[in-house]
Amino acid sequence: MLIKLINRYIRPYSGLLIGVLVAQLVATASSLYLPSLNASIIDDGVANGDTGYIWSHGGIMLAVSLTQALCQIAAAYFGAKAAMLFGRDVRSAVFNRTLSFSTREINQFGAPSLITRTTNDVQQVQMLVLMTCVMMISAPITMIGGVFMALREDRVLSWLILVAVIVLGGVIGILVTRMTPLFQSQQTKIDTLNRVVREQITGIRVIRAFGREPLERERFRGANYDLMRLGFSIGTLFAVLFPFVMLVMNLGSVGVMWFGGMRIDAGDMQVGQLTAFITYLMQILMSVMMATMMVMMAPRAAVCATRIMEVLDTSSSVVPSSEPVTELSEHGTVRFEDVGFAYPGAEAPVLTGITFDMRPGQTTAIVGSTGSGKTTLVNLIPRLFDVTTGRVLVDGVDVRDIAPEALWARIGLVPQKAYLFSGTIASNLRHGDPAATDESMWQALDVAQASDFVSELDGGLEAPVAQGGTNVSGGQRQRLSIARALVKSPEIYVFDDAFSALDVATDARLRAALSSLTSEAAVLIVAQRVSTIRQADQIIVLEDGHIVGIGNHDDLMDSCPTYREIVESQLNATEAAA
């Protein structure tokens, strides 16, 4: 998955990667050439007292060092650019895929997980790409080139390189094998900690109201300590790793000096060669360490890549039609034809045999007990879910055949849970119509019974709104959400329990004002309160996903016991008779 993901998204930047490769090749070749130059200055310049030689070769060393530095800067620049562009593209791909998901896929992954996958997981893979460009490419070249150059200096001492590489590689290998599962587990533990914190912050009011603070503190402490203990284990392994690397390097140097000294004594080697040999040994061991460290990053990135690919390989269950209809002849009609719906994995359907019509200028209301399927039913109109059986037609065409944009443009949905975006009152209302004038927004606010409180806000239409609309009350949020739908001026209004946070008088005023705006539109109102729906042209009574009554208030009072029960439980006898 890791290779597949990197391969797919790094391809457009292969030019940059070639740049990294060339720059790394030149930088590594330069750094491998430097000890050899240094050796010749010592052996041929210093030993013979040849100042001219020292100056000329010193100049070459300076030029090589500059080349190496410039190439390393170029490699880091190209590498960082490729990695950042790669990260940007993968994040966009995950985000765009998430936007295409229906409620079904969003529920399947869960919002927090989708956020982690778009941010943290992409970051981990991006880091691997960056480190590969900066370190991993140069490591094998340094290793092979270092061995070659060291052999050029002295073949007899080459066994020392072999021993040092085997010892260092072996021990780092063991440590890395022990670290890898710890890193994987660290990822899971970070997820757990995030979940606990998120849940506790979101539910802080419930936690306080139910006196659960000590318990929740304990839960957080558990998750926090788990992460700490794991961090200790990883830290301990690192604590062993670095001194050990230094030990091997120092022992290697001592070995080279010891045996090299003997060879110098015997006249088989020169001091400069010995110095170069030690430097090559250091370079080789450093690259072994870097390569092993990189190998350690890979499993963590691989876990993240799998999580990213899971999102990218999931298609939305609400698929746009291959030949979408964009021009519809009817306006403001909705028809449910024997509609059935079951949630994925659920045994029983939530809706069965739903058939009714909505016409322009008509208000349809849906009542029913909690869990009877009201929200599920309205979600089928804008295709938040697709029907399992039957069909839903908007303006005479099956919603599955309508181009999604054309469908959504026709519908003004006010969801059960009003949600506002960070920005201003105006920016939220303009979600309904980006070109809306101040006048039309005030008109919508008037109808939604929100103009009084908005005009009292500092800034009026430009008053700031916090993310989620948390700086206004629940009822105000609901009214703004209604105004947003009104600004859109759609053909079909869907109010899903949108009047529940309003008091009875405001609810009545709002509905009265609404009727003037919606005379050409089909209106669907889901409500628990009978006073909200009793004036509707048709009322649909839902029970366990079935329609048990359909008609106006008076018809249903005569013919539908379930409706009568609902009415009688809410209104006193006088009101019921009225």
Ligand SMILES: Nc1ncnc2c1ncn2[C@@H]1O[C@H](COP(=O)(O)OP(=O)(O)OP(=O)(O)O)[C@@H](O)[C@H]1O
């Ligand atoms: N995402 C889901 N996955 C599985 N089952 C679900 C899901 N959402 C709702 N249900 C189930 O479907 C049934 C109908 O839910 P729905 O939200 O449509 O009812 P409702 O009439 O709108 O209820 P309320 O008046 O409380 O809002 C319920 O039994 C509920 O448990």
